[in-house]
Amino acid sequence: MTAVTLTAVGTLLIVVAGIPTAAADQVARLQPVVLERFDHDPVAFTEGMFVDGATLYESTGLEGKSELRELDADTGQLRRVVPLPPTYFGEGIADAGAHLWQLTYENGVAIEWDKATLTMLREVPLDGQGWGLCRAGDRLIRSDGSAVLRVHRLDDMRETGTLAVTYNGIRVPGLNSLDCVGNRIWANVFPTDQIIEVDAATGVVRAVVYATGLREAAWHGEAGVLNGIAHLGGPDGNGQFLITGKYWPAVYRVRFDAATEAEIQVR
Incomplete structure (x- = not known):
């Protein structure tokens, strides 16, 4: 399969909450390089995903259509699917060893599943909206669409703290699907085509990925926003990710390379 570089163009401009600011030198500008593409269900309203070995777990949304899916991480072939209550x-999902956690949007619960059987084990109360979720060691990190991430215990989803995400001192709203890799949190920024890399200790944005070309490559009449990122290669990753979006017909295996010119607009 041929590797394709998706070139980002334009003048670098950061717009956070309507306030334009020049990009800080310490914030890396990145773009995705496509290493491989495989088919993805174009009616899947993707809300989150993670990879465990050769298995890709995906959560899809919408009332009456939400599912937990298990796929082959190398081919995208669907293995098993379990519907949620109608x-x-x-929303987002995260690994928890033999189990996994799945958020709900406004239902006020998080669901714990057995990974081996895809059996629902229990529901626990969830304060506020559920958007994205990822595992950072013995913690879970949750987004709720705001600029503040919530920290939870891995075993029971009890909330233990918060982390404000900032770019040049300005909070970044719209944090959506999450992926935790080492001491970094990667977050889709709704409703843009951008992904940010966040320092998990400070909440400071360290890099911005400009992925408009990726969405355009996947475009069809119903394709929605970029959403869904999962690193490959274990807890610390190997520098490669799987990326998709809502109603996208493809999942892309990518790496992030330096971008010379780019534009981000958080709307």
Whole structure:
């Protein structure tokens, strides 16, 4: 399969909450390089995903259509699928060893699943909206669409703290699907085509990925926003990610290279 570089163009401009600021030198500008593409269900309203070995777990949303899916991480082939209760709107998911956690949007619960059987084990109360979720060691990190990430215990989803995400001292709203890799948190920024790399200790943005070309490559009439990022290569990753979006017909295996010119607009 041929590798394709998706070139980002334009004048670098950061717009956070309507305030334009010049990009700080310490913030890296990145773009995705496509290493491989495989088919993705174009009616999947992707809300989150993670990779465990050769398995890709995906959560999809919308009431009456939300599912937990298990796929082959190398081919995208669907292995198993379990529907959520019809009134539930599925959101982000995260690994928890033999189990996994799945958020709901406004149903007020998080669901714990057994990974081996895809059996629902329990529901626990969830304060506020559920958007993205990822595992950082013995903690879970949750987004709720704001600029503040919530920290939870891995075993029971009890909230233990918060982390404000900032770019040049300005909070970045719209944090969506998450992926934790080492001491970094990667976050889709809704409703843009950008992904940010966040220092998990400070909340400071260290890099911005400009992925408009990726969405354009996947475009069809119903394709929605970029959403869904999962690193490959274990807890610390190997520098490669799987990326997709809502109603996208493809999942891309990518790496992030330096971008010379780019534009981000957080709307």
